[in-house]
Amino acid sequence: MEDVLRPIYQERASQSRTLGILMVERWSDYSPETDLFDVVLFVIVREGEETVFIKHYAFGEKSASLYVVDERQVKEWVLLGSNRKVINWLLNGKILFERNEYIEQLRQRLLQFPEEERKVKMGIEFARLVRRYIEGRSFFEKDQWLDAYNHVLHALHHLARLFIIENGFYPEVTVWNQVKQIEPQIYKLYAELVGSEEPLDKRLQLLFLASDFFIHSKLKQGASHLMHVLEKKETSWSMAELLNEKELTVYGVDLEILLEFLVEKHMLSVQKIATKGQGIFHRHYVLEKNNKEKC
Template sequence: MEQVLRPIYQERASSPETLGVILVEKRGTGDPITDTFDEIMLIITSNEETPIYTKHYSDGSGKAAMHVISEKQLRKWLLLGTRRKVVDWLFYGKIFFDRNEFVEGLKKELREYPFYGRKLKMGIELSRLVRVYMEGKMFFEQLNYMDAYHYAIQSLHHLARLTVIEKGYAPEVTVWTQVKKIDPAIYKLYEELIMSEEPIEKRLELLFLASEFFIHNRTLDGARHIMDVMSEKETWTIQELHEHEELRMYSINLEVLIEFLIEKGFIKIVESDSKNEYVFHRDYSVGY
């Protein structure tokens, strides 16, 4: 479909707001990298009015998707790791237009500064890991093994991503290929969960025991970002934490992470009087 799409991306490239145009071809039938489309056309723009604009095309025999993404939105995705396919698109796509070498510069930035935003990324991934681990363990203790298995898989996935980020790499869609090289012990844990012939309850028991060890070993590094933020002042209300520009990115997992870090001694509770003499305000400060 490249020839069919050419007039479209040429028109987009003529706009002064367009920073880059990348074409990604599918590598096989049902390729998840391209969302099963034959072609993905990624257009990066400086226009912030519509951060994400998507359009689908067909020429009768093939289909393509065009994604127009603002630079700000793209950088947010890269920082948070919420659109892992975008990393693959940037590195493996064919560049058709590159204003002032913006795309090449972005790729160079990702290669040469892999630790950019590392503490924030690790914090967000730790918060996700803690939530799904706790939910999975709860289901396991309730003997709901299939639900526990679902969350166990998720927790391992977040642990894998956390490990990759810790080593200074960007997690790819094929994150387990990365983990197999970076941390074989975590890969082995994943392998045993999904491939072992042991009863599911035994596999889950092993997983939750081992995960506790892996989480413990990564809590200090994973908590550095929120600890650095909280060091900016003596005490914080939960609302102030939610409204902080960077902590907003933790989304619904922020409070779970805070409670986890209280339990581990990284954050301490600061009580103060309220209008009701029987109830105290519960604020937070760095625990050490």
């Protein structure tokens, strides 16, 4: 298959902005890694004309998908975990071409998983966990058990990824295989939710209690990155300032709910700043004094 595709990837390899080319082959009829294509060519470029360019090919009875992706987009996917199959491609794909050992160095960085990157990814997963947990509780209290189940299931996925990241690994597509080895307790919660014969409302009730415990136990680790950013400024932060802070853009729509959650947990304080309206104040955020020393 590599020989058939050689003219396609060699053309890309000859271009100076191409940093690396990987090949990933489909290994089963239902292989999700390649989106059901027989083979994927993944090309990483510097300053691409488009962030992501995709082209499909047919040869004989087989199919191929060509991805040409700007390296900034690759880094964003890796950081946010928004395209997890790419992690598998980067770690397990066959290297067809690399400039100055670019792919090998990228793999080493993924395997070593620097502490600062871990903190950011833990913050992202923690914020997503908090949102799913709160939304799930809301549905549960309204007796909307199937919707609550959906949110709790997603919350468990974020909790599992949180534990995996804390242990120094990137979460893979097969996250439960990873977490079974790393944190059996979380795997057991997942198995109880999806496999128990208990009534659904009873399962959910137990899961919320367990989630309460784990969220509380991971509060400082999950909030570490956000707290570190807030510590950089001695005065309080307005919401507009937080939204414009480059380091916090990774939280997206989950930033507000994370802030309010940390206020409830007394890790952040709210400062009221007077407005022109009588009795109406701007809300600004600042670290609690006892938390500043710990950041």
